[in-house]
Amino acid sequence: MTVRALPYPILEDDALSYPDGQYNVEIRKLSDDNAFSITHTVIGASFINKALDEGRARCGCLVAIPMTGYRKLHLADAGRRELEISWEDSVVGQPPSLRPLILTTEKIECELTATDGVDEAWHQTVAFPKGARLAVKHYYRQVASLAGMLRIRVDPERKAGTFRVGTSQEEGFFFDVRVAADMFAFIRKDSNHSYIEHRGSVYTHIISKCFEILRADFSKPDDDGNPEWENYPNLKALSEQLEQQELPHWANEEEFSAEEVATAMHPHKFPMIAEDED
């Protein structure tokens, strides 16, 4: 449960200020990776909807990518619940975090009552300064899956059947997977191909190596004692994914095993063998 010491009520997940309040957002990618549309919906918090309709508050979204010192607040037009945002790739570089919110665009002072949707504790005169966040969501990050972090490329000079994994931290972190030509052709086959289990195992082998690399090179703290992997949003997302699946983190010296985690996330699958086969 979220508890904030603010002089005004705020609508957010698990907060008490609006007992029946809900703040929902729908985020849709537009034509390219750098443009999104965000639709805000507020239910059970009539004070906020009234402020939006009167133009005293606006829907917005924070776009942030600390690596390049970029943080910008985008606002919808007055009265609108939809907002389109975009950013220049030249400035931002790696996928940013998005934080939808609703905030006041002027000072508001008023008496709140039950009809406003607020908890009884807020039935009083409340002053909202300009910029007060009336509703907030958590940060949304674009890249969250391990598959999204693999850049698999053919290396024509590799011996048949071999591959090698490296890392690059320059575009928000990815694994650079260089595979031999025969391997590249094989793993790109249509998923209905009869060797689907074999292809899956090749992929499991690759991600096992990825976790070995994370264990060896991205588990120790930097000179300031901060874990290096925390600098990368997609590694943070992967870390959360492991937690959700109750799998040990690569920085956990005692419990982590690369092959165990890789096979838990992407198990080997085997073809059915008839009983009379050897």
Place this chain on the structure above:
Amino acid sequence: MSFQELHSVQYSQLRRDLLRDKGSDLQKEFLEALRQDGQEFLEWMRNKVGITVGNSPELSSVEPISEDEFKEPTKVTEAAVFSALQSLEPRIACRPPFWGRVALWCIETKKIGKPSYLAANGGTGPGGSARIDEALKSDDHKKLDSAVRTVLRRLSGLPEARGNRSVYVDCPLARAWWRCFWARECASGDEATEKKIINVFRTQQNYWEELVNLVISRNSVLGDAKVRKALIQTLAREKAGADPDEKLFQQSFLKNINMQIGIRAAIQELGVFSIDELRALLEEKLIPLA
């Protein structure tokens, strides 16, 4: 315009391999190559790390710099670096492989006279050559490792050890670019203000480092360009004629003002204000508390 860079994956791997074991054979090999003339070191690097396709990042207008100047470039040198790379995009300017390529170009063209300059520490410590010689002769693993880390920091920044701020703070060429870039951004076209802002950024190394830390740390409010502009414009106005001990130009002030801005930002989203409103807020309410 797409600039050449060091091959990102290979360069990441090289940095990790160099950091893996203190006093390793690879560390000694690296330092021995640095101690030779530029061509040997460049060849050593070329054998380990490729270069991507693109335009060569040429700093033709930069005069050759001495070892001391490389440690702390002058305003003129910093301006020349920025001028030569004005078209650089910020997303590239925070990348170690880019600045590594720039440093190698400078060694190729003798803008950096000797690769051993990269090993020189700040202040009045021994020069790069003396430091490398001592480390190799003593075979002291800590000294070898420390020299290697200094080189990597100066070459391109070392995020593995120093986080994302390393490019902005440890690599003199990148630091020059970012100081000028933020000064131009915050001055909004006013040349006199731009010069004053450069003076703020050059107050001292730890002041610049603290500012960078605050701007690029996770979701810092100073990451917002308007808030950053308002604060830096205010500091620039105060800088002229200020006593060197003036509190506004101490590292501790930046920590304190960031805290005050953070407290205010918890109640109000500062991005909704204009720059003038933010300056008034800073001058009247927040700076007096910092």
